[in-house]
Amino acid sequence: xxARHGMLGEELHLLRREGVAIWAVLALIALVVAAALNxxxxxxxxxxxxxxxxxxxxxxxxxxxxxxxxxxxxxxEPGAAGYSVLAAPVILPAxxxxxxxxxxxxxxxxxxxVTARGVHNFLGNGGIDNPLRxxxxxxxxxxxxxxLLPLAVIALTFNLVSGERERGVLAIAAAAGSDLSxxxxxxxRVRALVLLVTIWAALLLAALVGGVxxxxxxxLALWFVWATTATLYGAFWFALAVWVNTRGLASDLNAxxxxxxxxxxxVLAPALTNLAATTVFAAPSRVALTTALREATxxxxxxxxxxRDQYFFDHPDMRGQDMDMSAYYRSVARSEREISDAxxxxxxxxxxxxxRQQQLVGRLQYLSPGTLSYxxxxxxxxxxxxxxxxLRAAALDFHVGWRDFFDRRLLSATxxxxxxxxxxxxxxxxxxxxxxVLRRNLAPLAALLVIASGLLAWALRRLRRxxxx
Amino acid sequence: xxxxxxAKELRGALRDGRVLAGGLALFVLGLVALxxxxxxxxxxxxxxxxxxxxxAQQWREQGEKNPHSAAHYGLYAFxxxxxxxxxxxxxxxxEGVSIWLEAHKRNFATGRPxxxxxPLLRFGDLSLxxxxxxxxxxxxxxxxxxxxxxxxxxxxxxxxxxxxxxxxQLFAGKFLGLAVAALVLLAPLLLLCALALFIATGVTWLxxxxxxxxxxGIYGALILLLALTVSARANSSQAALLILLAFWAMTxxxxxxxxxxxxxxxxxxxxxQEFLRxxxxxxxxxxDGVPPAVRIAQRREALFRIxxxxxxxxLPVNFQGVVFGIQxxxxxxxxxxxxxxxxxxxxxxxxxxxxASILSPRLALGAISQEIAGTSxxxxxxxxxxxxxxxxxxxxxxxxxxxxxxxSGQNNYRAGPALWRKSGEYRFEAESxxxxxxxxxxxxxxxxxxxxxxxxxxxxxxxxxxxxxx
Numbered sequence: 012x013x014a015r016h017g018m019l020g021e022e023l024h025l026l027r028r029e030g031v032a033i034w035a036v037l038a039l040i041a042l043v044v045a046a047a048l049n050x051x052x053x054x055x056x057x058x059x060x061x062x063x064x065x066x067x068x069x070x071x072x073x074x075x076x077x078x079x080x081x082x083x084x085x086x087x088e089p090g091a092a093g094y095s096v097l098a099a100p101v102i103l104p105a106x107x108x109x110x111x112x113x114x115x116x117x118x119x120x121x122x123x124x125v126t127a128r129g130v131h132n133f134l135g136n137g138g139i140d141n142p143l144r145x146x147x148x149x150x151x152x153x154x155x156x157x158x159l160l161p162l163a164v165i166a167l168t169f170n171l172v173s174g175e176r177e178r179g180v181l182a183i184a185a186a187a188g189s190d191l192s193x194x195x196x197x198x199x200r201v202r203a204l205v206l207l208v209t210i211w212a213a214l215l216l217a218a219l220v221g222g223v224x225x226x227x228x229x230x231l232a233l234w235f236v237w238a239t240t241a242t243l244y245g246a247f248w249f250a251l252a253v254w255v256n257t258r259g260l261a262s263d264l265n266a267x268x269x270x271x272x273x274x275x276x277x278v279l280a281p282a283l284t285n286l287a288a289t290t291v292f293a294a295p296s297r298v299a300l301t302t303a304l305r306e307a308t309x310x311x312x313x314x315x316x317x318x319r320d321q322y323f324f325d326h327p328d329m330r331g332q333d334m335d336m337s338a339y340y341r342s343v344a345r346s347e348r349e350i351s352d353a354x355x356x357x358x359x360x361x362x363x364x365x366x367r368q369q370q371l372v373g374r375l376q377y378l379s380p381g382t383l384s385y386x387x388x389x390x391x392x393x394x395x396x397x398x399x400x401x402l403r404a405a406a407l408d409f410h411v412g413w414r415d416f417f418d419r420r421l422l423s424a425t426x427x428x429x430x431x432x433x434x435x436x437x438x439x440x441x442x443x444x445x446x447x448v449l450r451r452n453l454a455p456l457a458a459l460l461v462i463a464s465g466l467l468a469w470a471l472r473r474l475r476r477x478x479x480x
Numbered sequence: 481x482x483x484x485x486x487a488k489e490l491r492g493a494l495r496d497g498r499v500l501a502g503g504l505a506l507f508v509l510g511l512v513a514l515x516x517x518x519x520x521x522x523x524x525x526x527x528x529x530x531x532x533x534x535x536a537q538q539w540r541e542q543g544e545k546n547p548h549s550a551a552h553y554g555l556y557a558f559x560x561x562x563x564x565x566x567x568x569x570x571x572x573x574x575e576g577v578s579i580w581l582e583a584h585k586r587n588f589a590t591g592r593p594x595x596x597x598x599p600l601l602r603f604g605d606l607s608l609x610x611x612x613x614x615x616x617x618x619x620x621x622x623x624x625x626x627x628x629x630x631x632x633x634x635x636x637x638x639x640x641x642x643x644x645x646x647x648x649q650l651f652a653g654k655f656l657g658l659a660v661a662a663l664v665l666l667a668p669l670l671l672l673c674a675l676a677l678f679i680a681t682g683v684t685w686l687x688x689x690x691x692x693x694x695x696x697g698i699y700g701a702l703i704l705l706l707a708l709t710v711s712a713r714a715n716s717s718q719a720a721l722l723i724l725l726a727f728w729a730m731t732x733x734x735x736x737x738x739x740x741x742x743x744x745x746x747x748x749x750x751x752x753q754e755f756l757r758x759x760x761x762x763x764x765x766x767x768d769g770v771p772p773a774v775r776i777a778q779r780r781e782a783l784f785r786i787x788x789x790x791x792x793x794x795l796p797v798n799f800q801g802v803v804f805g806i807q808x809x810x811x812x813x814x815x816x817x818x819x820x821x822x823x824x825x826x827x828x829x830x831x832x833x834x835x836a837s838i839l840s841p842r843l844a845l846g847a848i849s850q851e852i853a854g855t856s857x858x859x860x861x862x863x864x865x866x867x868x869x870x871x872x873x874x875x876x877x878x879x880x881x882x883x884x885x886x887x888s889g890q891n892n893y894r895a896g897p898a899l900w901r902k903s904g905e906y907r908f909e910a911e912s913x914x915x916x917x918x919x920x921x922x923x924x925x926x927x928x929x930x931x932x933x934x935x936x937x938x939x940x941x942x943x944x945x946x947x948x949x950x
Contacts, residue, residue, distance in 0.1 A: 270618075302556075385603070
């Protein structure tokens with residue numbers, strides 16, 4: 012026990028003397044915390060916008076209800092309310108681990124303003140973010156873990172054995188009759204312990220400064236699995252570094268080999284996987300979608316042209332108060348439904364192809380621990396696109412109910428009453444159960460565990476035959 | 481002496497199996513990037529050209545209708561795929577490809593290619609720009625980190641200096657030898673890229689391609705200079721490698737992301753709903769405090785006075801056309817204000833990224849590369865602004881037709897193909913290379929400063945080499 016403590020103290024002392032190791036650990040913790048703060052800022056801005064959209068919709072609805080109570084014609088006209096004024100916010104709630112992995116959150120729509128008009132009116136509205144920022148990527152904790160943790164591990168371990176050999180320590184230890192494999196395994200244990208403590212301390216800090224709800228059972232469970240994924244990923248790189256050290260190469264060659272492997276697994280494999288998925292299952296053309304939308308619009312417009320001319324096409328407001336607004340909105344409703352019906356199969360083709368891309372990525376992810384970890388980390392954080400696709404599907408379902416609410420009254424010429432405003436459909440996102448999220452990530456996590464532990468076992472076995480020269 | 485050292489270094493590099501393997505890997509990756517981008521460019525180019533033609537035909541053949549119905553039907557402008565996007569896609573995956581040009585509204589471009597890609601795109605796209613901006617520098621670092629450090633570690637540095645070579649000759653020789661070796665290894669890929677561009681576009685884009693090659697060459701030289709300088713100054717080749725790898729990872733991947741997100745935190749852009757809400761508020765109230773309804777009433781009164789009538793129906797013009805014109809004038813001013821504010825916020829974010837390029841020359845290289853390739857934010861803005869100017873002209877033509885060729889209350893007024901043809905088509909023309917380069921002053925200055933600083937460091941290092949060897 013005393014010898015082990017002595018080894019620990021000696022190794023920690025050595026680590027302290029190696030500036031690189033200390034800097035790597037400190038930089039990793041600082042970067043994780045900075046990334047968590049950045050994630051929290053982005054999520055807070057998103058939440059604020061979502062709340063504003065929701066409040067605005069509520070205010071408009073309340074004002075319309077009041078007007079309907081006073082008998083204002085436009086507030087009682089279901090067509091005007093559904094097709095011109097009201098929009099129901101369909102909002103993706105913030106995910107518990109959202110601040111840790113921004114993933115697709117800043118790219119894919121996290122809310123839709125659903126109106127009674129066709130689906131093409133709300134599905135196509137993307138964000139207006141800075142494209143350069145989107146292209147450069149996010150600085151979030153997932154990025155620090157997947158990209159930079161391996162570099163920190165490499166900095167800590169690239170000369171684990173080779174450094175001792177180059178300094179002549181191995182030769183001295185062998186001459187003194189020490190068990191070399193025991194000596195090196197001890198060094199491995201200490202460095203692994205340093206890494207383990209660093210990762211968990213950094214991620215705990217990230218959870219605290221990022222506002223992750225670890226006080227709740229679900230939040231804690233997700234965070235624990237998230238941190239475990241990061242640990243397994245770190246373990247893979249540690250095992251790889253030990254394995255490379257057993258090859259008997261010089262320290263700088265070890266560093267080159269490990270950096271090359273990092274490049275392969277973290278940079279090239281994900282890029283090639285994305286390239287393969289988007290090439291094999293290329294998304295349908297957005298340009299073709301645009302021309303199809305145009306054709307559908309033209310066909311609907313031609314059918315409605317005669318009845319809409321009296322409203323200056325889309326300006327019933329300019330024709331005075333004596334116009335039959337219901338007739339105008341019935342015409343609009345028919346056009347919108349025709350366009351929507353024509354567009355839905357085309358839009359579904361995008362979903363189908365996105366699903367196929369994801370399936371292929373799901374299979375190819377096992378080729379790279381970097382891809383595998385990133386997929387799990389973003390999936391646990393609800394930012395891998397799955398929740399966004401679920402929101403889109405839910406928005407389409409909700410749209411049917413929302414549109415029918417107004418169309419039924421429009422077609423039967425039933426004015427809206429005050430009570431109708433309270434009876435309008437309300438959207439609630441059905442969050443997948445934590446167990447379901449964990450189950451979805453079980454196979455990739457198990458794979459990561461097998462890869463990391465298998466490589467570590469192999470590396471430790473090879474340590475027994477380590478050469479002193 | 482420089483030639484002798486360079487020749488030795490060149491031979492050594494080209495005989496090193498690891499260097500050859502690295503060169504081969506770069507070639508294969510570059511080839512994959514070239515083929516995938518080439519296929520994508522060809523498909524996009526044909527698709528967008530065809531779509532633009534289809535939309536123009538739809539517009540011309542929309543039949544007889546009220547011009548304002550045609551204004552609501554509108555047109556689409558498709559961003560053409562520029563040839564050098566195959567080298568550097570820049571921000572093009574994150575910008576919409578088409579803009580709906582319709583009555584009353586200035587729309588954003590929609591249909592971002594990134595929306596249809598997998599989340600792994602956020603890791604980075606395998607493009608030729610990535611190969612030359614990230615992977616080639618890594619290769620140069622791996623070739624150069626031991627250049628002088630290993631000579632010192634093995635004791636051959638002292639021998640070389642004792643044999644009559646000056647530190648400057650040694651440094652320059654090593655630099656030239658490694659640079660030529662890198663060029664030899666990259667030559668097949670460079671030639672293939674040039675050939676692909678020539679086959680696709682003839683010689684039109686070759687000056688731009690040469691400019692791209694030059695700026696990437698300068699960056700490569702900068703990295704090699706850095707590698708040799710660090711190699712000469714570090715305590716060991718191992719330390720040199722660690723320093724250079726840390727520099728490479730930080731400048732290639734970490735700093736760009738940190739700078740971009742810092743820009744967002746310091747200068748946030750509004751979200752789409754906030755933006756539209758602000759636009760709607762200004763459209764309702766008018767920018768100068770005069771509500772549109774008041775402005776319309778004033779114009780009505782003015783026309784009544786001019787034509788000495790008291791009813792719209794008695795005017796010799798269709799007052800609805802005048803109203804559309806007033807609404808468009810107000811709308812244009814409001815959209816200019818808000819699109820301008822948005823552009824300013826994005827520019828402020830870009831300023832933060834450009835400031836960070838002082839620490840990360842790769843950011844400066846990326847900015848220049850995107851400008852030359854025509855895939856920068858500014859090129860997208862030119863396309864969008866050109867489309868907006870066309871939309872305004874189009875609406876003016878349609879409003880004037882209603883105003884002067886029909887009378888107030890004439891609901892059944894129809895225009896036909898002659899008017900649709902008169903409104904013309906929007907064709908985006910990419911700006912000249914000189915115009916693109918004129919925006920590269922900031923990043924080019926950063927690259928020059930890096931070069932000067934590294935040259936100064938190299939000179940100082942050479943002096944130190946002399947001392948070390950003494």
